[in-house]
Every structure is written in structure tokens, then in C-alpha cells.
Amino acid sequence: MKVLLLNSSIQHFGRYSGYDRMFDFLKKDIELIYNDKQPGWVRRKLINRKLWPTYNQSKYGPYHFYNKYVEEYLAFNKALRRNPDVIHFSFAEDSLGYFSDVRSKLPGTIKLVGSIHQPPSWWKMTNKNIQTLKCLDALIVLSREAKKYFDSYLPDKVHFLPHGVNTEFFVPASSKESSSTFNCLFVGNWLRDFAFFVETVHRLNATYSNIVFNIVYPHQPEPTHPLFQLIRYDNINWHRNISDEQLLHLYQQADVLFLPLLNSTGNNALLEAASCCLPVITTQCGGVNDYFPDELIYAIKKNDVQEAMDIFGYLLRPENKGHIAAKSEQLGKLLREKLDFKVVADKLHSLYTSL
Incomplete structure (x- = not known):
């Protein structure tokens, strides 16, 4: 054919x-x-x-x-x-x-x-x-x-x-670098809810002192873009024009992918992060549930910053680490089998x- x-x-x-x-x-x-x-x-x-x-x-x-x-x-x-x-x-x-x-x-x-x-x-x-x-x-x-x-x-x-998703490339790290900070990753541009993301970052930085944000964004934010507001913080790392291996490393070393969305069908960043067995916080919208069962991700309602804060509070508590890892491994297994x-x-x- x-x-x-x-x-x-x-x-x-x-x-x-x-x-x-x-x-x-x-x-x-x-x-x-x-x-x-x-x-x-x-x-x-x-x-x-x-x-x-x-x-x-x-x-x-x-x-x-x-x-x-x-x-x-x-x-x-x-x-x-x-x-x-x-x-x-x-x-x-x-x-x-x-x-x-x-x-x-x-x-x-x-x-x-x-x-x-x-x-x-x-x-x-x-x-x-x-x-x-x-x-x-x-x-x-x-x-x-x-x-x-x-x-x-x-x-x-x-x-x-x-x-x-390419589950042979997007894999969990064999070992993770030890760190006293909580590494939050954001990836992409299209249909991201930047306003919600920025508002949540403001709240998180006012509440916690041990969170670092790695933002993979393909452009230099213009002054009118919501992301430009984050220029006030020292705990933001910006990444663009990076290699596949650098992107993989960011997924592997992160503690969570935080990806608020305006809408969605299939989303590359969600699939790649989940394939790396990374916990995922995202918005209940569009086709998200066609790919990720509610019980295996941390789904938030649109515009509910407090719900996002509650989830971060749960993820940051050391006693929840084992359950969080088991849930993420189950999600990664699901992707390897079906997606x-x-x-x-x-x-x-x-x-x-x-x-």
C-alpha cells in the first residue's frame, strides 16, 4: 500500500x-x-x-x-x-x-x-x-x-x-538527582491557560519557599503576555531551543508537570510526561479524559486555583511520596500498553x- x-x-x-x-x-x-x-x-x-x-x-x-x-x-x-x-x-x-x-x-x-x-x-x-x-x-x-x-x-x-507517544524515548530516569527543592515543570504554548498558571505560581510562591519552576516555552514572553509577570521571581528557569535529550531530562528530574489548559484534544506534553511516570496536574477539559483516567492524574476544574493549591499541598507532603509514585507508574504502564x-x-x- x-x-x-x-x-x-x-x-x-x-x-x-x-x-x-x-x-x-x-x-x-x-x-x-x-x-x-x-x-x-x-x-x-x-x-x-x-x-x-x-x-x-x-x-x-x-x-x-x-x-x-x-x-x-x-x-x-x-x-x-x-x-x-x-x-x-x-x-x-x-x-x-x-x-x-x-x-x-x-x-x-x-x-x-x-x-x-x-x-x-x-x-x-x-x-x-x-x-x-x-x-x-x-x-x-x-x-x-x-x-x-x-x-x-x-x-x-x-x-x-x-x-x-514514543514510550521508548520518553522513559523514567534510572535514578533521580537528589534535591531539597520541589521541581515543577510547565511545557508548551498552544491552548495553555497561562493566566491560571501565573496566578497559581503567585500563590505557591507566597506559600512555599522550596519550589522551583522550569518553564519550557518556545518564545521570549512579550510584556503583555501573562508569563512576563514571572520576571519578578528568582525561582523560575526558562528553557527554549532545547534538544530532545534536554527535554527528556527535564521530564525525568521534575516532581510534577503542572499544565493548566484552555482546551485540548491529544496533548504532547501530557503524554510525554506521563510516559516518564511524572505526576500530572491538568485541567478537566476537552479530550483529557480520553487519554488519562481521573484516578491516575490530578485533574482540576477550570479557574479553581484553590483546588490546584490543595493538590500541591498533597504532593509536597513526604508521607504521600509512595502513593504518588505508584499512581504515576500505573499511568506510565497504561500509556505503554495503549498509547x-x-x-x-x-x-x-x-x-x-x-x-
């Missing part, structure tokens, strides 16, 4: 993180054909003469930029030459537009599959054109909430296939062959 993949690598993801890493674990009977990225300037000028007059971002919605339109055009022509069995848009939110107009020009034997990562609330807020998805033969969503929402638009075509990339890739393989 041949699969033409239109992937969207995200700059701050490394070799082991992100949705596109799942394709590395597909069975060997799948021949992956990667799409061409941007052409050279001479060919680009020729393509622009044809494509630019037809490009209409208002039709395809925000985040579908012209460079994606060009990549789709290149993929369409490659599909005509290579005749794949499946064309998979790994981030259909921003890479599917042109194909919705030219679907009828493809051989009927070629099936179109799209994966979307944003929660229904994002689609409503951005007024993204869902009609572009109707050219797909299968739509993959990363939460049951999203499946329920899109079922009404694409009946019998929507499949909940969970996000996964390892190999397991998720097998489910994707089954979907391909069913079309």
Missing part, C-alpha cells in the same frame, strides 16, 4: 515529539511517499501564474496560507504520477484546501484521509470552513468530543484514533486498509 503524506512539521518539535512521528512506526508494508515542499524560484514563478489567481484564503479559512496551497498543488501532481492508495493530510486544519476543489479529478481509487488536532471550540471561534473536509473519505479526530461534533457534518466518516506510537500506528494501518 502506498500512502502520500502531506505532513506539517512544527518547528519546535524534536525527533521524538509530535503527531508526525507516528508515521515512523507504520508497518513495513506501507510505502510512505513524502510530499515535495516549496519549489525553486523558477518553478515557483510558473506555479504562481496558475495558482495565485485561484487562491482564496477566506474560502479555506485561517491558517491555510498560500504556501500550503502550493504544497497541495505539488501533491496533487505527484498523486497523478505515483497513484497512491491513500493521501493523508496529517494536519488538515492548515493543509487541506486545494484538494477540496480538485477531488473529482483524482482517480476514484485514491482515498483521502485527514487528521485534525483542534477542538470543536477552535473551529467555532475561527469560523473555519468545515465544507473543505467533505472531500475526505476518512476524518481522524483526537478526542471523542471532536468525533461527536464532526459526526453531524461527515456521517460515518469520522474516526477517533488517539494521539500517541505507544506502535499501538496507535497499527490502528491507523487498520483504517487505511478498511477504506
